[in-house]
Amino acid sequence: MPKRRTVILLAIGFVISASGLAIAQTDEHRNAIELFPVVSPPAPPVFTSGGPGIDVAQQPAGPPPTPRHTGIKAMTKRFVTNFKYLGSKENLFSVGAGGILALAAHPFDDDVNNNLVGNDTARKIFKPGAVLGRLGTLLGSASVVYAVGRIKDQPKVSHLGMDLIEALVMSEALTQTMKYTTRRERPDGSGKTSFPSGHAADTFAFATALERHLNWKYSVPAYLFSSYVAISRLPANRHWLSDTMFGLSVGIIAGRTVTSQEAARPFPVAVTAVPGGVAIMYVRQNK
Numbered sequence: 001m002p003k004r005r006t007v008i009l010l011a012i013g014f015v016i017s018a019s020g021l022a023i024a025q026t027d028e029h030r031n032a033i034e035l036f037p038v039v040s041p042p043a044p045p046v047f048t049s050g051g052p053g054i055d056v057a058q059q060p061a062g063p064p065p066t067p068r069h070t071g072i073k074a075m076t077k078r079f080v081t082n083f084k085y086l087g088s089k090e091n092l093f094s095v096g097a098g099g100i101l102a103l104a105a106h107p108f109d110d111d112v113n114n115n116l117v118g119n120d121t122a123r124k125i126f127k128p129g130a131v132l133g134r135l136g137t138l139l140g141s142a143s144v145v146y147a148v149g150r151i152k153d154q155p156k157v158s159h160l161g162m163d164l165i166e167a168l169v170m171s172e173a174l175t176q177t178m179k180y181t182t183r184r185e186r187p188d189g190s191g192k193t194s195f196p197s198g199h200a201a202d203t204f205a206f207a208t209a210l211e212r213h214l215n216w217k218y219s220v221p222a223y224l225f226s227s228y229v230a231i232s233r234l235p236a237n238r239h240w241l242s243d244t245m246f247g248l249s250v251g252i253i254a255g256r257t258v259t260s261q262e263a264a265r266p267f268p269v270a271v272t273a274v275p276g277g278v279a280i281m282y283v284r285q286n287k
Contacts, residue, residue, distance in 0.1 A: 088257070208251060
């Protein structure tokens, strides 16, 4: 029993800690996320050159500007054009982080599933996640937001709904491509479409799009809900722990990509050398 509890807590900890990284990026105050040991003095701020003799601190832009058109035609066009923003440095960081998390979780895949699948309490608690994180549920919610914005002529609302729909479309495009490329067997043996988790990717794409539009306080519950859905795939025996780890990074990439513009915000994460090691700095400042 103690071993089972340890494995279950380990699985939940993996997902929540990954969600915590996403939540940390919504803080409106300046932060530094240190992934390696750093000794004093503290790491200096990250600067980019603003011209001869001028250094400008990096900081991301605010919410994505509302486009002039949020109709069906404009949204359909963006389904295609959004993909040109996939190659950003921020997305490369997310891919790397997701890959590291998936590799770290992989050795625990069998133990986690064996313990969670046989735990009746966990199965009951997380059973609603299968429906709540389903593409139809999320797409229906996003469509309602979009329709309300269009009907009431509220561009900001329709823009949010449009980005939520686009985030789900991109998440599915990336997820399904990888599923049928990697062909990993599901733990229940039902098919070779296990990697990555679509539920984890879609819910994190939804949460990330919300984070870009709304105050960070609203994005915290969204990321926690996404973590719940991601964990729910384990006691259901539909995914391995490593599937969910990489799935959530796919979702973050999808959500941030569709809310990018041609004048994309500066990459807010940078690696900098400090005495005794290196630090990964995340910079966010109030407007």
